[in-house]
Amino acid sequence: MQISKEDLLLKANAASKNTLMETLSIEIVDFTEDTLTARMPVTPKVHQPDGVLHGGATAALAESVGSFASHIFINTDEFFVRGLEITANHLKSIKDGYIYAKASFLHRGRTTQLLDIRVTDEADNLISICRLSTISLPKKK
Structure with a gap:
């Protein structure tokens, strides 16, 4: 029996309970063989004091979706993923x-x-362009 895309999205979002992703209301909304897409509401809880989206919240969204993409495309029984570096250019x-x-x-x-x-x-x-490098490390046995 093959699992549906909707069930996979539910499972992915359930993994975010009690994490920064849940705190920022980040939700995985789509994926393909090569991409992963998430969304985050822009509300006062992710604003700078002057009322616009905080760049750090944008970077948190970008690192979350990028790390999650790396995570789902590796064998998590043998490896775990960590972020190495993120860059963010905020454009709007x-x-x-x-x-x-x-x-x-x-x-x-x-x-x-x-x-x-x-x-x-x-x-x-286009609001921001980010680059994320991740590393897959073997789990200790």
């Missing part, structure tokens, strides 16, 4: 609505992965 401000982060692999190696993460608003305007 936003005050409300949702932002979407779509992670795509630029490199999917056995040990290291490099992901391009485009953060857009609901109208597909």
Whole structure:
């Protein structure tokens, strides 16, 4: 029996309970063979004091979706994933609505992965471009 895409999304989001992803209301909304997409509401809890989206919240969304993408594309019985470096170029401000982060692999190696993460608003305007490198390390037996 094959599991449905909806069931996989439910399972993925259930794994975020009691994490930063839950705190920021980050939700995995789609995936393909090569990408993973998540969204986060832009509300006062992720604003800077002047009322626009905080770049740190954007970076947290980007790292969450990128790390999650690396995690689901490896054998988690044998390996675990950790972020190595994230960069974020913020291009546009936003005050409300949702932002979407779509992670795509630029490199999917056995040990290291490099992901391009485009953060857009609901109208597909580019908000930020991020790059995340992750490492897959063997679990100790």
